[in-house]
Amino acid sequence: MPEKAMWADVSVVGIPRSLLYYRYGVLWTTFFTALGRQVVVSEPTDKAIADRGEHLSVDECCLASKVFMGHVDSLIDRCDAVFVPSYPTAEHRTGFCTKFQSVTDIAKNTFRDQHLEVISCEVGNVRKVRDVRRPFEEMAIRMGASRKEAHSAFKAAFAAQAAHDKVLADAQERTLRQIVAKRRAAQTNPNADPGLGILVVAHPYITHDAYLSGAVLDALADMGADVVFADAIDHDHAYKKSFEFSDTMPWVINRELIGAILLTEDKIDGIVLISAFPCGPDSMTDDAIMRYIQGKPILNLMIDAQSGTAGVETRVESFVDILRFQQKGGYTHG
């Protein structure tokens, strides 16, 4: 088969429910579906997937990338090929951590004995549509699509992802308005609940993977907090805002998370930072955030494969108790 259509026989595409699936999953699934492929997304992370990923990875890998390998493993025999794109750091300030560049090669190498077929493309600057469109269209042509079919599949996929992102961003804005409204109501009515607005700051594949962060979100919900997700705040707006924090930070998601903090800090009561051990970018940015953000309580949680979420509920409950105590004027600052 000519190189040009090397993936023409792939009719079922497996997508790991992990890492950038939580950011671009709508684009990916819409794209392959528009090309007439059946898409199989791996099941939500559970202990078996996490344990398998841990077993397949070297110790130095972060928890998120270990979990990813467990998802790839779970797709073997369920599809003709697994989609593992590469997102290298094409340009300064719009890149990803190096894991996203190397993940395609790591997956191929890890599963070489199983002869895993990997479909991939190398995406350039994710903030430039043409840099995303070109590799996806080239991949479609390798799957046997015409240039026109490739173009229209990408167009549909990109529009679907944009619509999805807007729904999420609008939901965060609504929650922020509710938080402000409750606080205002309590100022005029001492018996009214002032509410408690918490901004959860983490990479989307941490925040929205219930196995990794479910305990944190459940604890916040049980304590009656209104939660805003930093990763879902309008990406473009947050990205631009991040330059007030740093002109040089290289990672686009960390930029958006920090921009989201700056956009919302006057409306929320506290911040929960969640990181996967040992995350290189977060180890730098978490520390910088805690120094830079003044007057807003921050809880910094690290999740690793050994401890999982043990003890997380207690820490979240204590944090929320302290915030509520503060709301009632419990602490005075001299």
Ligand code: SF4
């Ligand atoms: S940004 Fe951190 S958590 Fe995400 S893949 Fe890189 S090291 Fe892992």
